[in-house]
Amino acid sequence: MNTDFAQSARVFWSSAVIAKKALFAWLRPSLWLMQLLTMSLFQIAMFWYIAQYVNPERSLDYVIVGNAMQSIAYVAVFAVTNITGEEKEAGTLPGILVTPANRFAMFVGKAMFQVLNSIATVAVAFVYAIFVFGLDISHLNLVTLAVVIGITSFATVGFGLMLSSLGFYLRTSMIVANIFLFIGLLFCGVNFPVSVLPEFLQPISYAIPMTYGTDAARHAVEGMELSDPVMLGLLGSELLVAAVAILVGYFMMLGFERLARRKGTLEMF
Amino acid sequence: MPRLRALTTSFRHQAMHFLSDPGWLIPNIIAPFVITLVVLLMYREVTGPVVLYAVLGGGMMGMWGNTLYASGFSIQSERWWGTIEAVLAVPSSLIWIIAGRTIWNALIGVVNGLLILLIAMVAFQVPLDIADPVMFLVAFFLTLMSLASLGLLFSSAFVLTRQAGVLTNGLEFPIYVGTGCLFPIVLLPGWAHPLSLVLAPTWGIDAIREAAGYNPQGIWGTVMPAVGQGAFPFDLAIMALLALAYLAAAMVLFKVVDDKARRTGELARV
Numbered sequence: 456m457n458t459d460f461a462q463s464a465r466v467f468w469s470s471a472v473i474a475k476k477a478l479f480a481w482l483r484p485s486l487w488l489m490q491l492l493t494m495s496l497f498q499i500a501m502f503w504y505i506a507q508y509v510n511p512e513r514s515l516d517y518v519i520v521g522n523a524m525q526s527i528a529y530v531a532v533f534a535v536t537n538i539t540g541e542e543k544e545a546g547t548l549p550g551i552l553v554t555p556a557n558r559f560a561m562f563v564g565k566a567m568f569q570v571l572n573s574i575a576t577v578a579v580a581f582v583y584a585i586f587v588f589g590l591d592i593s594h595l596n597l598v599t600l601a602v603v604i605g606i607t608s609f610a611t612v613g614f615g616l617m618l619s620s621l622g623f624y625l626r627t628s629m630i631v632a633n634i635f636l637f638i639g640l641l642f643c644g645v646n647f648p649v650s651v652l653p654e655f656l657q658p659i660s661y662a663i664p665m666t667y668g669t670d671a672a673r674h675a676v677e678g679m680e681l682s683d684p685v686m687l688g689l690l691g692s693e694l695l696v697a698a699v700a701i702l703v704g705y706f707m708m709l710g711f712e713r714l715a716r717r718k719g720t721l722e723m724f
Numbered sequence: 725m726p727r728l729r730a731l732t733t734s735f736r737h738q739a740m741h742f743l744s745d746p747g748w749l750i751p752n753i754i755a756p757f758v759i760t761l762v763v764l765l766m767y768r769e770v771t772g773p774v775v776l777y778a779v780l781g782g783g784m785m786g787m788w789g790n791t792l793y794a795s796g797f798s799i800q801s802e803r804w805w806g807t808i809e810a811v812l813a814v815p816s817s818l819i820w821i822i823a824g825r826t827i828w829n830a831l832i833g834v835v836n837g838l839l840i841l842l843i844a845m846v847a848f849q850v851p852l853d854i855a856d857p858v859m860f861l862v863a864f865f866l867t868l869m870s871l872a873s874l875g876l877l878f879s880s881a882f883v884l885t886r887q888a889g890v891l892t893n894g895l896e897f898p899i900y901v902g903t904g905c906l907f908p909i910v911l912l913p914g915w916a917h918p919l920s921l922v923l924a925p926t927w928g929i930d931a932i933r934e935a936a937g938y939n940p941q942g943i944w945g946t947v948m949p950a951v952g953q954g955a956f957p958f959d960l961a962i963m964a965l966l967a968l969a970y971l972a973a974a975m976v977l978f979k980v981v982d983d984k985a986r987r988t989g990e991l992a993r994v
Contacts, residue, residue, distance in 0.1 A: 481887075482887060482890065483887070486887055486890055486891075489894070490890060490893075490894055493894060493898070494893075494894065494897070497897035497898045497900075497901050498897050500897075500901050501759075501897055501900055501901050501906070502762075502766075504901065504906075504907040504911050504912070505763055505766060505906050505907050506766065507907070507911060508906075508907040508908065508911060509766055509767055509769075509770060510769070510770075529893065533893075544804055626745070630750045633750065633754050633755070634750060634754050636754075636755075637754055637755050637758040637759070638754075638758060640758055640759065640762050641758050641761055641762055641765075645762075646762055646765075646766055647762075647765050647766055647768075651765055651768065652765075
């Protein structure tokens with residue numbers, strides 16, 4: 456039991472380290488930095504201007520916080536969803552799957568660098584939110600916001616891992632990654648409350664961790680304590696949804712792997 | 725004549741690629757489509773022709789999304805497949821091959837744009853009352869051509885880098901913001917206006933809105949007040965000039981890039 460755990464922990468750690476090294480072997484650090492510094496800026500700007508045009512009288516803080524949080528999607532959803540697809544395109548997926556290493560530890564490990572990347576992305580987004588877009592931080596509870604960003608990063612990466620399992624079977628995970636990259640803008644209460652959506656669509660919103668994360672971040676900006684029951688409820692729900700997503704993703708991964716082996720589609724892209 | 729043959733063959737080749745896996749339309753259309761839906765929901769308290777403003781902008785975004793992704797990935801895919809060196813080794817200049825692909829992508833861009841307009845009309849009951857349908861179609865077509873020439877310009881840079889995918893994602897929102905697809909560019913800070921005005925799609929969406937008969941705070945009434953409102957022909961003329969300038973720049977850049985790629989030998993690095 457202890458040996459199994461130690462092996463899984465080693466696989467987890469080495470996968471995380473290799474994923475980080477692989478990213479920078481392929482992507483120039485300057486380009487990574489450019490992405491980190493520009494993605495959130497233009498996303499917030501876009502909706503900030505639209506909100507200003509639609510209703511200049513209304514506070515723009517709702518849209519600013521929503522988009523600052525949603526900027527995580529490029530890293531936590533898009534990059535993580537593409538993990539399996541990229542292995543397939545690089546021709547390394549069969550090689551990985553023939554190893555006896557624990558799949559769960561390996562793929563969760565591969566996504567871990569993206570948790571740090573997500574935290575950095577949202578931190579940069581909030582710097583823009585405050586200094587460029589004039590977010591009102593007079594009541595900000597910084598500790599609560601930091602915890603919300605950390606938990607949302609973990610939870611969204613977990614959600615991305617679930618989507619990533621589709622890459623075992625589909626010819627490309629890029630299509631799924633693109634769909635879920637933007638779908639959060641519609642479902643997660645980023646630019647308008649979830650209640651605005653038709654009732655039959657609202658359950659989708661509550662099946663995505665980001666919905667709780669954006670709501671929690673707005674409360675943190677308004678000064679809510681971490682110990683507040685509303686905050687605990689939001690963060691608890693977010694973690695629960697993420698845990699379910701990871702678990703479902705794991706079983707999907709096993710199922711799709713079996714299916715791909717049987718149909719001989721593991722290397723098809 | 726060989727150039728034209730290279731262009732038409734490349735056009736046909738791209739069409740076959742697309743038809744063999746049309747699912748690739750999804751990544752191209754998803755961002756503009758979702759953003760248009762989001763904006764329509766943000767406009768929910770507003771009624772009247774202002775909604776048309778968002779829908780037309782969404783259509784323009786659809787065309788741009790397609791052009792950008794297709795330009796980025798037409799080169800990147802060759803790298804993944806290991807065929808990019810063979811493409812560069814043929815006697816035809818790379819620009820004619822890429823141009824053929826870009827023209828096909830631009831045509832699919834029309835489908836994107838029209839699909840967004842159609843869905844918005846059906847799902848949100850947006851009345852698409854176009855004041856001047858002929859001028860609207862002219863502006864729509866010219867905007868598409870200007871987007872294609874901008875795509876061609878970006879393609880030259882994508883040949884050099886194996887990180888075209890990152891650049892493609894990174895260029896999506898800046899162009900949406902810079903061209904004022906969904907809000908008047910007069911809202912942007914003054915220093916950003918020249919940057920907006922050198923983007924042909926900025927003039928394209930202005931012309932499309934003029935033709936549709938709803939263009940409050942258009943370019944000529946605000947950022948360029950000298951001419952005044954209703955300067956539709958000026959929009960088209962400037963857009964065409966910019967498109968020609970992109971085309972000329974792309975031709976020069978493709979020569980430079982072709983030479984550099986051969987010298988460094990890094991063309992096929994995935």
